[in-house]
Amino acid sequence: MSTVSPNLSSRTPLSERLDLIVSPIFAVILGLIGTAVWLYSDIDSITEDILAPEKLQRQLGETLVLGFSSSILVILVAIPLGIVVTRKGFPRLKNFLVDTLGLAQALPAYGLIVIFFSFMGAGITTVIFALATFSLLPVLRNTIVGLEQVDKSVIDAGRGMGYTSRQILMKIELPLSVEVIIAGIRTAIVINVGMSALAFLVGGGGLGETINSGLKLDRGPAILIGAVMVAILALVFDFLSALAQKYLKPKGL
Numbered sequence: 001m002s003t004v005s006p007n008l009s010s011r012t013p014l015s016e017r018l019d020l021i022v023s024p025i026f027a028v029i030l031g032l033i034g035t036a037v038w039l040y041s042d043i044d045s046i047t048e049d050i051l052a053p054e055k056l057q058r059q060l061g062e063t064l065v066l067g068f069s070s071s072i073l074v075i076l077v078a079i080p081l082g083i084v085v086t087r088k089g090f091p092r093l094k095n096f097l098v099d100t101l102g103l104a105q106a107l108p109a110y111g112l113i114v115i116f117f118s119f120m121g122a123g124i125t126t127v128i129f130a131l132a133t134f135s136l137l138p139v140l141r142n143t144i145v146g147l148e149q150v151d152k153s154v155i156d157a158g159r160g161m162g163y164t165s166r167q168i169l170m171k172i173e174l175p176l177s178v179e180v181i182i183a184g185i186r187t188a189i190v191i192n193v194g195m196s197a198l199a200f201l202v203g204g205g206g207l208g209e210t211i212n213s214g215l216k217l218d219r220g221p222a223i224l225i226g227a228v229m230v231a232i233l234a235l236v237f238d239f240l241s242a243l244a245q246k247y248l249k250p251k252g253l
Helices: 013-040 045-050 053-085 091-106 109-120 124-134 136-148 152-160 165-202 208-216 220-248
Strands: none
Touching (some): 053 091, 053 208, 109 124, 136 165, 165 208, 165 220
């Protein structure tokens, strides 16, 4: 998983290459472990029922929906908020949002899901909003850091060329901060996919159902395979985010 840092643009080509191969390597290792457990463990009829392909396929689809939808919601909310609070006249709002979301992230994900369940009821929508709230801070904070680290002389040069505030934002500030922003998105995506395993608690489905069934019925192979599938999904999303982080940044940075 990526780290949050304002100095990501100074990463070496070696670190970028490592960033692109670490997640696939771990995903392959976990896939081999899961396959070995599936093939060589003593799987009885109860475990077979837990790991029925049609169940896993449904739960996998639900986990993808949870991770993708909550991450899209975070992006749609956090990036515009980050842009707004970095404009002149909003320092108090910036501090308030960062502090408030910091408190929200300090809560256990289970507790946050239960809070949303108390006024939204059961279902996948409840989990999506809870996960988005839980992972909002990394994207908001990185958006703020990325925009605030842009060299003021570059912005002044843009103004000297006659750029409007909107043009400065779209042509200078966002391109120069995109790598830092995507690093926050990577963190949020991994959080959302990992925490989606708790969705079953409020009727949200997902691969957590397999893990929970394995725990209740004391079936170790089901627990391990369910956990491996969640971890592989998180690593795949992290790898795709790493590709975006590499190819969306301006050339020469």
